[in-house]
Amino acid sequence: MMKGRRINLRRWRKTAANTFVYILLATLGALWVLPIGYLVYTAFRVTPSTGIINTLVPDNLRLGIGNFSRLFRETMFPTWLGNTMLVSITSCLLTTAFILMVSYALSRLRFKLRKPIMNVLLVLGMFPGFMSMIAVYFILKAMGLTNSLVALVMVYSGSAALSYYICKGFFDTIPKAMEEAAILDGASQPMIFAKIVLPLAKPIIVYTVLTSFISPWCDFIFANTIISDRDKYTVALGLYKMINAEKNSFNDNFTVFCAGAFVVGGIIVTLFMSMQRYYVEGVTSGAVKG
Amino acid sequence: MEERTIENRKRKGLPKTVYALKDGSVYTRLSFPIMGFGQIARGQIVKGILYMLTELFFVLYMLFFGGSYIAHLFSGNLGTTLSGERWNEDLQIFEKIKGDNSFLILLYGVVSVVVTLAFVWVWLMNVKGSYENDLRRLKGENIATFKDDVRLLVNERFYAPLLILPFIGLLVFTVMPLVFMVLIAFTNYNYAHMPPGKLFDWVGFANFKTLFSLSGGTSGFAFVFLRVLLWTFIWAFFATFTNYFLGLAIAMIINKKGIKLKVLWRTLFVLAIAIPQFVTLLLMQKILDSDGILNKILGTNILWLTDSRHLSILPRVMIILVNIWIGVPYTLLMCSGILLNIPTDFYEAARIDGANAVKIFFYITLPYMLHITTPYLITQFVGNINNFNVIWLLTGGGPVDNVYYGGGTQAQSTDLLVTWLYRLTTDRNPKYNVASVIGIVIFVISAVLSLITFNRTSAARNEGAFQ
Numbered sequence: 001m002m003k004g005r006r007i008n009l010r011r012w013r014k015t016a017a018n019t020f021v022y023i024l025l026a027t028l029g030a031l032w033v034l035p036i037g038y039l040v041y042t043a044f045r046v047t048p049s050t051g052i053i054n055t056l057v058p059d060n061l062r063l064g065i066g067n068f069s070r071l072f073r074e075t076m077f078p079t080w081l082g083n084t085m086l087v088s089i090t091s092c093l094l095t096t097a098f099i100l101m102v103s104y105a106l107s108r109l110r111f112k113l114r115k116p117i118m119n120v121l122l123v124l125g126m127f128p129g130f131m132s133m134i135a136v137y138f139i140l141k142a143m144g145l146t147n148s149l150v151a152l153v154m155v156y157s158g159s160a161a162l163s164y165y166i167c168k169g170f171f172d173t174i175p176k177a178m179e180e181a182a183i184l185d186g187a188s189q190p191m192i193f194a195k196i197v198l199p200l201a202k203p204i205i206v207y208t209v210l211t212s213f214i215s216p217w218c219d220f221i222f223a224n225t226i227i228s229d230r231d232k233y234t235v236a237l238g239l240y241k242m243i244n245a246e247k248n249s250f251n252d253n254f255t256v257f258c259a260g261a262f263v264v265g266g267i268i269v270t271l272f273m274s275m276q277r278y279y280v281e282g283v284t285s286g287a288v289k290g
Numbered sequence: 291m292e293e294r295t296i297e298n299r300k301r302k303g304l305p306k307t308v309y310a311l312k313d314g315s316v317y318t319r320l321s322f323p324i325m326g327f328g329q330i331a332r333g334q335i336v337k338g339i340l341y342m343l344t345e346l347f348f349v350l351y352m353l354f355f356g357g358s359y360i361a362h363l364f365s366g367n368l369g370t371t372l373s374g375e376r377w378n379e380d381l382q383i384f385e386k387i388k389g390d391n392s393f394l395i396l397l398y399g400v401v402s403v404v405v406t407l408a409f410v411w412v413w414l415m416n417v418k419g420s421y422e423n424d425l426r427r428l429k430g431e432n433i434a435t436f437k438d439d440v441r442l443l444v445n446e447r448f449y450a451p452l453l454i455l456p457f458i459g460l461l462v463f464t465v466m467p468l469v470f471m472v473l474i475a476f477t478n479y480n481y482a483h484m485p486p487g488k489l490f491d492w493v494g495f496a497n498f499k500t501l502f503s504l505s506g507g508t509s510g511f512a513f514v515f516l517r518v519l520l521w522t523f524i525w526a527f528f529a530t531f532t533n534y535f536l537g538l539a540i541a542m543i544i545n546k547k548g549i550k551l552k553v554l555w556r557t558l559f560v561l562a563i564a565i566p567q568f569v570t571l572l573l574m575q576k577i578l579d580s581d582g583i584l585n586k587i588l589g590t591n592i593l594w595l596t597d598s599r600h601l602s603i604l605p606r607v608m609i610i611l612v613n614i615w616i617g618v619p620y621t622l623l624m625c626s627g628i629l630l631n632i633p634t635d636f637y638e639a640a641r642i643d644g645a646n647a648v649k650i651f652f653y654i655t656l657p658y659m660l661h662i663t664t665p666y667l668i669t670q671f672v673g674n675i676n677n678f679n680v681i682w683l684l685t686g687g688g689p690v691d692n693v694y695y696g697g698g699t700q701a702q703s704t705d706l707l708v709t710w711l712y713r714l715t716t717d718r719n720p721k722y723n724v725a726s727v728i729g730i731v732i733f734v735i736s737a738v739l740s741l742i743t744f745n746r747t748s749a750a751r752n753e754g755a756f757q
Contacts, residue, residue, distance in 0.1 A: 014548070016548065020547060021543055021546065021549060022549075023680050024543070025540075025543065025544070025549075025555050025558075028559075029542065029555065029558035029559065031615075032558055032561070032562050032615065032618075033558055033561065034561050035570070035573060035574065035577065035615070036561055036565060038573070038577070038583070039565065039569075039573055049529075055470055098455065098456040098459065099456075100457050101452040101453065101455070101456060102453060104452060105448070105449040105452040105453050109448060109449045109452075111449050114449075117453075119741070121742065122740060122741065123737050123741070124460065124464055124465065124468070125672070126672055126733055126737050126740060127464075127468050127729065127732070127733045127735035129676070131468070131471050131711065131725070131726065131729035131732075132464070132468050132470070132471050133715075134469030134471075134715065134722075135343075135397065135467035135468075135469075135470040135471055136463060136467045138393070138394075138397050139397070139401070139462065139463075139466065139467060141488070142397075142398070142401075154459075154463065155463060157459065158459040158460070158462060158463030158464070159460055159463050159464045160456060160459065161453075161456035161457060161459065161460050162460070162464065163669075165665035165666065165668075165669055166665070166666055168665075168667070169663070169665055170662075173631070173662065188444055188445060189444055189448035190444050190448065193448075203627055207624075207627075208675075214563075214566075217566055217570060217706070218567050220568055221678070230469040236566060236568060239568075239569065240568060243572065245572070254576075257569075261565060261566070261569040261573075264565075264566055264569070265564040265565045265566075265569075266564075268563070268564040268565075268566075269561065269564040271502070272560060272563065272564060273383065273557075
């Protein structure tokens with residue numbers, strides 16, 4: 001009798017706790033989704049003017065794709081999209097390769113200059129990027145590369161080595177035992193890197209690929225310094241200019257801007273959805289025990 | 291016998307190069323002026339030719355380009371001749387003359403110095419390598435063939451091929467520009483000295499004096515600088531830790547046993563990452579505008595981002611809140627990934643020992659998380675000190691507050707050091723020199739901070755703790 005009531009009480013408390021958690025998650029989730037909803041609604045809104053809406057209840061609730069056809073026909077958005085794809089794929093491959101190489105060397109290999117190099121990289125990463133922006137521009141100019149997409153790729157992946165920490169932290173957790181076993185089997189260093197450590201590091205590779213792929217879609221400051229021709233803009237620079245070029249452009253182009261942001265967001269979401277599985281996979285947990 | 295003398299020499303502590311000159315073979319001594327000589331003479335043809343080509347390239351570079359800039363850089367001034375036209379008495383015409391350009395002298399001077407240093411490093415390798423060959427010959431060992439060198443590079447020295455390319459990128463796009471901008475801090479490069487129209491020159495520590503001397507009064511550079519600095523720290527602290535702990539909390543809630551629809555919940559938050567940061571920020575700025583939708587919903591007329599009363603406390607809080615919206619999805623994703631990686635035997639052991647949820651959190655989850663993420667936290671903190679986008683796109687550094695921030699300093703009340711720096715370089719009246727000093731200050735702060743914390747964390751001291 002007593003026992004049964006205690007179990008009931010425990011079950012009740014568990015349900016109450018879970019309900020609380022669900023309410024909390026739903027509230028927070030709503031807070032995070034609402035601004036995105038506002039953006040999406042604006043992108044699909046049908047109005048004579050393309051300005052910003054500030055009224056709580058919109059004048060009409062008609063939805064359509066007018067803003068998108070404006071975006072693709074009246075602006076150079078398709079060109080910008082192509083540019084950004086090109087830049088982000090190239091720079092993402094380079095950046096990921098660089099980060100993996102540097103963090104593998106600093107995590108798994110032992111050599112005399114290892115600690116000094118780590119300290120130097122740490123120190124270099126602490127200078128604000130803007131400080132050297134003008135100098136970077138003139139170095140590119142000396143190489144005859146300003147106003148080109150190649151320059152953007154170089155700038156985005158040139159200092160990749162500085163962001164090795166997270167990846168190195170991950171490599172540090174991979175058990176040494178597997179590597180030692182491979183060495184006993186006669187594996188060379190490049191083989192250990194490619195065949196043992198890299199497959200285990202899938203989550204961190206996906207993380208690196210995603211972040212480095214996305215950064216060209218979001219940067220407008222460096223792009224603004226390096227690129228001046230409209231047909232060489234990236235999406236971020238184009239969208240930024242669309243509403244910041246003139247004083248009132250926010251009111252003129254806002255719905256088209258939202259449509260553009262929606263397209264960019266859509267691409268990034270698709271990417272994330274297809275990659276998220278790897279992202280949260282616990283890989284090493286079974287590697288040695290199993 | 292021979293070997294013992296070699297050991298003795300090493301103990302004296304002189305650089306190997308000195309011995310290479312003193313005791314080296316003729317080949318080694320010849321490789322001092324002619325790189326690669328020692329290698330080719332001992333049959334290391336490929337290596338030797340590579341060294342020779344390096345020397346050839348360097349000599350040509352110096353002759354036709356770098357040499358004149360280095361000479362200019364070390365001449366004590368950054369150019370004296372303005373470009374323009376000059377009357378030529380002999381020919382009785384105006385001649386166009388190409389004047390100096392302080393900016394290019396400094397920039398290419400720095401590039402040339404870096405190239406020279408790299409060359410010296412290769413040259414030392416060349417001499418040492420040749421001397422190494424001499425010693426091997428004395429000991430009766432075989433000289434390393436090209437094949438041996440390659441084998442060394444994929445085994446004991448595998449780090450070298452891994453690091454070389456990333457480091458070249460670093461040298462060109464980070465180190466050289468930084469050295470250049472640091473040097474600017476010691477010049478008078480500002481709106482009044484813009485080459486090629488007007489040249490600039492070295493001024494020693496004058497810019498540091500401007501920024502740190504209290505003579506400007508409470509609205510002069512020194513006081514404004516302290517205010518901006520203080521806000522930069524407050525912002526970086528709150529921005530980093532609110533994001534981290536909220537992200538960790540939400541990740542733990544979603545990972546909790548018995549919570550359904552984990553993927554859905556995670557996706558709700560992760561969706562925010564999909565929108566590029568600058569779009570979110572511009573959108574938030576419009577939502578929080580005085581005519582924005584938030585005020586319409588609340589029926590109020592609050593100046594969320596532009597209220598300069600009470601030391602602009604409202605804009606400051608709003609900035610941190612918006613930053614939570616932007617940052618938490620990232621920390622959430624990262625934390626949930628790492629949480630799943632915590633070995634389950636830790637938890638099983640703790641549960642057998644009778645630990646409750648709170649104890650498990652403080653003795654297992656949190657230490658493990660901190661072990662892995664301390665470097666991340668440090669980078670985040672430093673990143674937030676340099677977080678340009680959030681401030682620039684939300685408030686633009688504003689609101690303008692002439693009581694506390696005026697006096698020609700061009701600073702505004704929510705400015706971080708880095709947005710102040712940016713305004714100083716992109717303003718219609720740029721002050722590159724002061725901006726550069728601020729950049730150095732930002733660097734010193736972050737450098738001291740992270741070197742202390744980084745070397746004290748268990749992540750750096752004890753890399754193998756969880757292996």
